[in-house]
Amino acid sequence: MAVSRFSLIRILADGSFHSCERLGRALGLSRAGVEHQLHGIEALGLRISKVRGRGYRLAEPVDLLDRDALAARLRKSSPVLSVEVRDECASTSTALAAEGTAHGTVLVCEHQSAGRGRRGNTWFSAPARGLTFSLLWRFSQGAAGLAGLSLAVAVGAVRALERLGMEGVQLKWPNDLYCGGRKLGGILIESSGDALGPSTVIVGLGLNVRLDPALRGRIDRPVTDLASCGGAAVPPRTVLLGALLESLAEVLTRFAREGFAPFRDDWQRRHAWQGRRVRLALAGRVAEGEALGVAEDGALVLSSSRGVERFHSGELSLRRA
Numbered sequence: 001m002a003v004s005r006f007s008l009i010r011i012l013a014d015g016s017f018h019s020c021e022r023l024g025r026a027l028g029l030s031r032a033g034v035e036h037q038l039h040g041i042e043a044l045g046l047r048i049s050k051v052r053g054r055g056y057r058l059a060e061p062v063d064l065l066d067r068d069a070l071a072a073r074l075r076k077s078s079p080v081l082s083v084e085v086r087d088e089c090a091s092t093s094t095a096l097a098a099e100g101t102a103h104g105t106v107l108v109c110e111h112q113s114a115g116r117g118r119r120g121n122t123w124f125s126a127p128a129r130g131l132t133f134s135l136l137w138r139f140s141q142g143a144a145g146l147a148g149l150s151l152a153v154a155v156g157a158v159r160a161l162e163r164l165g166m167e168g169v170q171l172k173w174p175n176d177l178y179c180g181g182r183k184l185g186g187i188l189i190e191s192s193g194d195a196l197g198p199s200t201v202i203v204g205l206g207l208n209v210r211l212d213p214a215l216r217g218r219i220d221r222p223v224t225d226l227a228s229c230g231g232a233a234v235p236p237r238t239v240l241l242g243a244l245l246e247s248l249a250e251v252l253t254r255f256a257r258e259g260f261a262p263f264r265d266d267w268q269r270r271h272a273w274q275g276r277r278v279r280l281a282l283a284g285r286v287a288e289g290e291a292l293g294v295a296e297d298g299a300l301v302l303s304s305s306r307g308v309e310r311f312h313s314g315e316l317s318l319r320r321a
């Protein structure tokens, strides 16, 4: 059986030194095989310390997901969800798009190598330093009935973080998580189905927990992580993930019955740019004005020289003073 670099990461996750011989015995690999896997781990951005006579260990602790603890928690709290945790995948959202995936299926990957963002962007993440997962949900309604879904999901994510004592997380329209004016997390909603229903939605969420300094340099916009936000200490990733999934299951269940309306006040209270001068790039024009918040269908409401206008799409940025 092929040995994955995560098998080695799991052994090294105890923080102690391990000799090459001991690692080789545990994994059924030759010395060269162990060295190959160690290089693979470094290629993922995890640093390894090597000390002559003692062996190898991870230079920093790594907080891997605890599959059993997560499954046990969700079995009790959110039985609608069925979670699979994989070590590596290209994109959790792409993987869930396979035909026949059941309602409530969640796929989490410790390392996502080709994460996708909105508008064709790439979602960059390093193993075990963030959360990258997708959740498939089936709705009886069609596209029109799903207006505001991505905003409701963002509310669900912030509620989970707040329940864990995290402070200062805000929302940027339509569904970015912000903290201190920088992007903390993003949500990708992909839906398919008939215009009048039913529809299938894949909700993908990427959250920076402890950003890797090298990764920070590759992202061409201001980013932040939970460890830099205010409030309680960041809990283990398994706890974070459990809380996020529970909250999302609650939100999606309620959204299916009531739409975005019951989430609007919560969204608006956390609106990062409420009352600020903003710029919305649309297909054929740019709209500028004061951000008044969101409507009951999730549209962005702007007050501009043309009056009060509502927008359902576009790329929003702050207007330079």
Ligand code: BTN
Binding pocket: 090, 091, 092, 093, 094, 114, 115, 116, 117, 118, 119, 121, 123, 131, 132, 133, 134, 176, 185, 186, 187, 188, 203, 204, 205, 206, 207
């Ligand atoms: C954005 O802000 O542009 C949305 C980012 C969404 C990233 C998540 S990570 C898990 C899921 N899988 C993907 O490929 N993308 C989403």
